[in-house]
Amino acid sequence: LNYVPVPFLFEFLGNDPTTASSYAAYLNSSWHVTDAFNINAGVRYTKEKKTYTYSRLNPDGTPNILIGSLTGIAGPYKGHNFDWRLNVDYRWNENLMTYATAATGFKGGGTNPRPFNPTQVRPFGPEKLTDYEVGAKTDWFDRRLRVNVAAFLNKYKDIQVTLLACPDSPCAGPANAGNADIKGYEAEIEAEPVRGLTLDAS
Numbered sequence: 001l002n003y004v005p006v007p008f009l010f011e012f013l014g015n016d017p018t019t020a021s022s023y024a025a026y027l028n029s030s031w032h033v034t035d036a037f038n039i040n041a042g043v044r045y046t047k048e049k050k051t052y053t054y055s056r057l058n059p060d061g062t063p064n065i066l067i068g069s070l071t072g073i074a075g076p077y078k079g080h081n082f083d084w085r086l087n088v089d090y091r092w093n094e095n096l097m098t099y100a101t102a103a104t105g106f107k108g109g110g111t112n113p114r115p116f117n118p119t120q121v122r123p124f125g126p127e128k129l130t131d132y133e134v135g136a137k138t139d140w141f142d143r144r145l146r147v148n149v150a151a152f153l154n155k156y157k158d159i160q161v162t163l164l165a166c167p168d169s170p171c172a173g174p175a176n177a178g179n180a181d182i183k184g185y186e187a188e189i190e191a192e193p194v195r196g197l198t199l200d201a202s
Contacts, residue, residue, distance in 0.1 A: 012056045012064045016113070022048040040087040049078040052111045054121070067116055075111030077123040095140060101133045107160065112173035120166065124174045128157045146190040154182040 028042035054070040057063060063071055083106065089099035107127040115121050135150030158176035165171065189201045 011058075012067065013059060015055045015057075016053060018050060018052050020048070020050040022046065022108070036091045038089050040085075042085045044083045045080070046083070046106075047078075047080040048108050049076075050110055051076045052113060054115070069118060070115060070121070073118055073121055075115075075121040075123070077109055077111045079109050079126060081106045081126055081128075096136065096138050098136045099134070101131070103131050105129045105131070109160075110174070112171075114172040116169050116171055120169075120171050120173055122173065124160060125158055125176050127160045127176070130155045130157075144192045146188075148188045149186070151185045152183065156180045156182070 024046040026044035031039040052075040054073050056067045056070045083104045085103035087101045091097045109125045111123050131154050133152040137148045139146050157179050159178050160174050161177040163175050191199045
């Protein structure tokens, strides 16, 4: 492997064993309040553990002159996360159903897989997301026209990015570096104006 395009200096045999475990428990429930109104809810708890052991050896088995001090060092990470989801929908008639959803999710954390020195063997936390969505699903003209619309807001927290510089030296390690919102609208249209001809748009 090669960290950076500098011949010989950062080239090494890559053999980094990683042990990982993840356990989760979840509960989901659906409540049909009426024939038209439904509530769905769920929770999930996740616990994860990872250990990354570094090996930075030259092809002849000797430690690499620049990053060989990492050989044998283990980088541990452990974390847990609680997520939930809530969805409600209401069918107004045979042609119109509206819904609203809120949910959370995450991308697991870990340990820097590309440190340049032992001080860069650091863990990084999970990236978290909270999602909100409202929408409607409709059928028209004896189901020859279907129109689905939605609006959404995704709120990200502790986004995982790769650093290109560290205070002590160059680096290429993941870190939790900020938050972001993504918002938007979407529409899907499916039409069958005459039998045998289908039109789709989104």
